[in-house]
Amino acid sequence: MEKYGYKFSFGPWNIHEGADPFGPPVRPTVAFDKKLEAYQRLGFDAVQFHDDDAVPNLDDKRPDQIVQEARALKQRLDAAGLVAEFVAPRLWEHPMTIDGAYTANDPAARTYARERSRKMLDIAQSLETGFVVLWLAREGTYMREAKDAARAVDLLVEAIDDMLAYAPGIRIAIEPKPNEPMDISYIPTIGHAVALGLKTRSPERMGVLVESAHAILAGLDPADEMAFGLAYDKLWSVHLNDQNGLKFDQDRSFGAVNLRRAFDQVLVLDDHRFWERGMVGLDVKAVRTQKAEAAEKHLSNSLELFLWLVERVRSLDRSAMRQLIEARDYEELDRLILSHLMGRA
Ligand code: XUL
Ligand code: MN
DSSP states (O other): OOOTTOOEEEOGGGSOOOOBTTBOOSSOOOOHHHHHHHHHHTTOOEEEEEHHHHSTTGGGSOHHHHHHHHHHHHHHHHHTTOEEEEEEOOOSSSGGGTTOSTTOSSHHHHHHHHHHHHHHHHHHHHTTOOEEEEOOTTSEESSGGGSOHHHHHHHHHHHHHHHHHHOTTOEEEEOOOSSSSSSEESSOSHHHHHHHHHTSSOGGGEEEEEEHHHHHHTTOOHHHHHHHHHHTTOEEEEEEOBOOSSSSOOOBOTTSSOHHHHHHHHHHHHHTTGGGTOEEEEOOOOOTTSOGGGTTHHHHHHHHHHHHHHHHHHTSOHHHHHHHHHTTOHHHHHHHHHHHHTTOO
């Protein structure tokens, strides 16, 4: 398969039992080892980890045990021909993070979040990835009056500074999302994420990850969010997927809802040589109605669609495009793009 220099990744959570807030799992749990086997078979190069995907139950483990288990995992990755793309702290399930982690009103909860983040950094270093992603799941509120939103920014900067000082070799990308699980999230867009990074002690080690669905939920276009990150040289990873309007976070297969919107994301990534900057993560989930024996297709279909779109981007008639742009004939530009996507030009 021609991959045009791109490397692809997903997380173990992307092979999923299909539970939703209204119903239980509909597919059996796939053991982690079985998931690892799927990566290369489906054309992927790298694994994304939450800290506890890498070291289960890490809250109950000593730091030396955590490092030992993470090192053993690194060996299994080597044997499977895979690398870890990043590690992310899962700061949204523990009782200490009910009211947020870094921005919790309770100082004990904030201390828990800092300590957990240090364990996550130990895991990242043991897996030999210098890259960490922060999805700030519960850093927000349901009642605007419950927290001071300006102080929340300071608390986030302090917590990130703590991580930057603890692990001087790592880079951190923030993955913004405007809502879900919280109603009001403090870092809802790429603009917020870039600005937050600039306020930290090492702005050069702070970047962003754009997830298509998160941008759409913020009412923004994912390609433009990517372009903004690229303009600041901060786009270090992406979570491609799709989203049917302003609903819950659907994590649909890339391009499955809006093919042109997917094309525009690949266009901006490929035009800016993203394959030299980061990996293409596919944060997609099989829909709940998919049978267990066919619940990996969302991953291979998304990867294949990305590559089909790279081909469409590279075969676009750029000189015809330029002429139409010069002539300000944008209706004809519309037709050129659509006919090219339909394989008619
Ligand atoms: C949540 C989300 C997460 C992050 C990793 O919506 O996208 O999977 O990507 O913590
Ligand atoms: Mn994501």
